[in-house]
Amino acid sequence: MKLLLYGCGSRGMYLLDSFREINNVEIIGITDKNTDSKFSLEEENRSLFWRVNEILELDFDYVLITTDKYFEDVFKELTAIGLAEKKIISLKIFNDLFIKKSNDQIKALPKCVLCTNHVFGWLLTGERNALFEQKSVVGAGLRSGICPICSSTDRLRYVHYILNKYTTIFDDTSNILHFAPESKLIEEFRKRGENYITADLMKGRADVVADITNLQFKDNQFDWIICNHVMEHIENEGRALLEIKRCLKPGGSLIITVPICWEEDTYENKDIITKNEKTLYYGQSDHERLYGRDIEARFEKYGFDVKGYKNTDILNEKEIEENGFIVGDSVFICAKV
Structure with missing residues (x-):
């Protein structure tokens, strides 16, 4: 599964590192409306950053919005540039997709004692x-x-x-x-x-x-x-x-x-x-x-x-x-x- 992460803040950076440890998931880039300010700050990952108006040129399965708080606003922003709605997902949707693909191994996946969901990782x-x-x-x-x-x-x-x-x-x-x-x-x-x-x-x-x-x-x-x-x-x-x-x-x-x-x-x-x-x-x-x-x-x-x-x-x-x-x-x- 090829993912483009939306969110260049600390949560986005944490997700970038977290997803690198997940099998069968490839992070092909990270973007948001403030991407320009990050080009000088993230030397190690500079090649991964894309401006929002450039992402339609990329090959990915989904754009994963890294925070639910701004999901609706970002969803509108991405559909406005022509991105298909089905390509825009939240962490919960990604987790559901991951669990579905791992159905035969679901018991081996971590489980949260609070929300009781099996999860792809922490x-x-x-x-x-x-x-x-x-x-x-x-x-x-x-x-x-x-x-x-x-x-x-x-x-x-x-x-x-x-x-x-x-x-x-x-x-x-x-x-x-x-x-x-x-x-x-x-x-x-x-x-x-x-x-x-x-x-x-x-x-x-x-x-x-x-x-x-x-x-x-x-x-x-x-x-x-x-x-x-x-x-x-x-x-x-x-x-x-x-x-x-x-x-x-x-x-x-x-x-x-x-x-x-x-x-x-x-x-x-x-x-x-x-x-x-x-x-x-x-x-x-x-x-x-x-x-x-x-x-x-x-x-x-x-x-x-x-x-x-x-x-x-x-x-x-x-x-x-x-x-x-x-x-x-x-x-x-x-x-x-």
């Missing part, structure tokens, strides 16, 4: 980072992990897997507080009823604006508090964890994930204050520490009984690969004691 996500690569940090850096159908991340799929298999959070009507909420989890929790509150430090991103180190909620209010890839951004980790503990009911649990280096203990230095220093030592300019193998002990000292679910301990290599999880990823369930 798209690239994250950014290349020297520190994350050097220290083999799990949950950060450039990797294949995005579902091409529902756009769920590898990290989120594993959180969902653990919550579904090892907790009752999806089954009961308990009170839930969800920090920096992921849209896919919001959809699922909203179905349960009204005992679900989303929170974020930034206005407009959630139900309420909340500072995790100074929460406005009552003591013993929540059965569950979810905090995925948030704590590494919090300067005062101890104050945040004590506030979370205060707001949890006795026996309630904090569900937490963070980027983690399993080869070392947590590294945190209060003298590291500039963005450049944080990027150098923690991997990201807005991180306050790099969590390590002592993470359970760190959380336990604030009054939690911590149970870590590292996927290499509970799943085999094939299961991790088929579900598109990150090898070594962990979810920590911290019960208030």
Whole structure:
């Protein structure tokens, strides 16, 4: 199958690299209305870039629009230059075509635990980072992990897997507080009823604006508090964890994930204050520490009984690969004691 990708932004570049690893798929070019600005930026792939008004001269089976958000607008743009409608496809349509051709091998293809679709593969996500690569940090850096159908991340799929298999959070009507909420989890929790509150430090991103180190909620209010890839951004980790503990009911649990280096203990230095220093030592300019193998002990000292679910301990290599999880990823369930 010969494809021309529409979209020269970061998503298009990620798709370009992702599709190069798929058998029986040939990328013959990439285009969009801003192609000209890319000729000077992408030396390695310069020969692949085409202006929209040039693509009718090319030999391809389909133009794949790399984002659903602008699909209708791009569809109109392409049909206006004379491209046949049947040659314009989305990622979902491509996935359906790929699955149809692979029907006899469908069980061997990856499957998303969130949208339950078999997929042709996982798209690239994250950014290349020297520190994350050097220290083999799990949950950060450039990797294949995005579902091409529902756009769920590898990290989120594993959180969902653990919550579904090892907790009752999806089954009961308990009170839930969800920090920096992921849209896919919001959809699922909203179905349960009204005992679900989303929170974020930034206005407009959630139900309420909340500072995790100074929460406005009552003591013993929540059965569950979810905090995925948030704590590494919090300067005062101890104050945040004590506030979370205060707001949890006795026996309630904090569900937490963070980027983690399993080869070392947590590294945190209060003298590291500039963005450049944080990027150098923690991997990201807005991180306050790099969590390590002592993470359970760190959380336990604030009054939690911590149970870590590292996927290499509970799943085999094939299961991790088929579900598109990150090898070594962990979810920590911290019960208030």
